[in-house]
Amino acid sequence: MSTVTIDKSGPTRKVKYGSMSRDRTWALRWSYFFLTLFAIFSLVPPLYMLITSLKSSAEISAATNPWWVYHPTLSNYAELLTSNQFLRFFWNSAWVSIIVVTITMLISVPAAFALARMKFWGSATLATGVFLTYLIPDSLLFIPLFKMFAVIGDWTGVQLINRWYVLLFIYPTLTVPFCTWIMIGYFASIPKELDEAAIIDGASWFQTLTRIFIPVALPGLIAATIFAFTVSWAQFLYPLVFTTSTDQLVLPVGIITTLIKGDVFNWGQIMTGALLGAAPPLIIYAFLMDYYIAGLTAGATKG
Amino acid sequence: MVDVAFQSNRTAAAQAGRRRTGLRNALRRKSMAAFLMTLPLILLIAILVLYPAIYSLHLATLNKAMTKFVGLGNFEFLFKRETFWLVVKQSCIFAISAVVFKALIGFIVAHFVHNVPANKQRKWRGMLLVPWVIPPAMSTLAWLWLFDPSYSAFNYTLSFFGIGPIPWTGDAMWARFSVILVNVWYGAPFFMIMYLAALKSVPEQLYEAAAIDGANWWQRIWYVTLPMMRNIIAITTLFSLIVTFANFDIVRILTAGGPLDHTHIFATWAFRVGIEGSDIPLGASVSLFMVPILAVAAIFILRDITKRGNES
Helix, strand or coil, X not given: CCCCCCCCCCHHHHHHHXXXXXXXXXXXXXXXXXHHHHXXXXXXXXXXXXXXXXXXXXXXXXXXXXXXXXXXXXXHHHHHHHCHHHHHHHHHHHHHHHHHHHHHHHHHHHHHHHHHHCCCCCHHHHHHHHHHHHHCCHHHHHHHHHXXXXXXXXXXXCCCCCCCCHHHHHCHHHHHXXXXXXXXXXXXXXXXXXXXXHHHCCCCHHHHHHHHHHHHCHHHHHHHHHHXXXXXXXXXHHHHHHCCCHHHCCHHHHHHHHHEECCEECHHHHHHHHHHHHHHHHHHHHHHHHHHHHHHHHHCCCC | CHHHHHHHHHHHHHHHHHHHCHHHHHHHHHHHHHHHHHHHHHHHHHHHHHHHHHHHHHHCCECCCCCCECCCHHHHHHHHCHHHHHHHHHHHHHHHHHHHHHHHHHHHHHHHHHHCXXXXXXXXXXXXXXXXXXXXXXXXXHHHHHCCCCCCHHHHHHHCCCCCCCCCCCCHHHHHHHHHHHHHHHHHHHHHHHHHHHHHCCCHHHHHHHHHCCXXXXXXXXXXXXXXXXXXXXXXXXXXXXXXXCCCHHHHHHCCCCCCCCCCCHHHHHHHHHHHCCCHHHHHHHHHCCHHHHHHHXXXXXXXXXXXXXXX
């Protein structure tokens, strides 16, 4: 609301130019007004997480003003951060995401390079195929994948279901097509002269990729990395299907299955957990927003 | 002697040959290198995406214990169930209304952000994109708490305006409204950022020319902005339609399909039937119903992309 300021400096002179600048001033005021409304709409749930996380359970059930904290306490944070379970979920999530990001980059960067630069038999079809793969949602594949991994377990005796590392096989199906697609776009925008010069100087294809393309396309690489991380951090359906034991769960599933016991909702802790689970993507986004947006608009992400 | 001469002769010939076919060799090496570079990608897609997709077709034709081939029996069974038709109806209501509202809000907000002086845009963009950054499973928990029946923050606030307690997730109509609201909240920033990028690419001269011709605000949007943004609008909407249609976490956490299966969409019902009810073939059949919609949307998107590729 404070942003709806009345511009006192300009108008007296600007009015001389006629109605257009007056229109613009009003358009600007209306813009700020509605943007404030939309910003409130966007920020209510995260703020409410924060407010609730600072309340004790007594204050939550006292049904006082839900939008205000009368006796702020950090007890929810202390309890969660010292409980083994929660830390376990957090580390599971962190490990899964970090390894998946690494796998994704190792697979998608060379593939995107080959698809963007080295025209070969079927490369156009494969590029389209990558794009189509990216459109296949997790909610279509979770049942056959579950059955597949169960069958593998029966045949080989290697138990994959209900192990956190099964997610390392599955998450790349979400991240790889999409990061490859982004990277194809970035690589394609690099001037051809650069790699032609490198090839003439005797560089191999691999050297061209590591010495020229990766440094030049670094912004795209960062965007793809951020995306792969956010996608694996936020996944909910696959871990819900593939893991059940408490020590194998990742954060989103862990919070929902352990903090909600039947009909008993310990809201203080749930909100604290949700906020801590939302923190890593939010922190990355706060520092690397421009890369995130660049990736979003370049790759036309899921939404 | 003869042997040596023959050998040296052969190497010489090979050398000459290599020089002559150097180009062809380089090309062969190139396609070999390209093949090796894309091999992990091909394997990943083939084993973990294409195979399961086909496998689910096979699964859908088995009986519950997965011992017998029942042909289209599962589908026959689904068509006779009232819940299935509820799910079809709800999936369509959910996806279409959520996408329409996301697109509208995204368009309006993008316009406002575009109006703001360039140096202040970053701050607004940052705040408005927050819903998109938070993992949906986490933010949906916050919404669930905001909708809580007894301590609901929304009902507390509404009571000041004399609006009675609303059964947000308890009543079928309100539960539908709630899941759509949360989905719109989560997905609108995506549209906002895509439209904002599109708006920035519209040349300023077009607006100036329109203004000189006396076009009003509405005419400028209708005759300048919309035609220039048509491609982005179409592609973003189709994308979002696919993802919204296949949504899982929001509905699962907020209502788990209830009350009385009224908010189930394909993904959540497939999970309920296939994993929780351990009838994997039936679950696979349910999720297969998403394929026609996805395919149609994908065809349109592809057409758009190849068209764009031809233009550039």
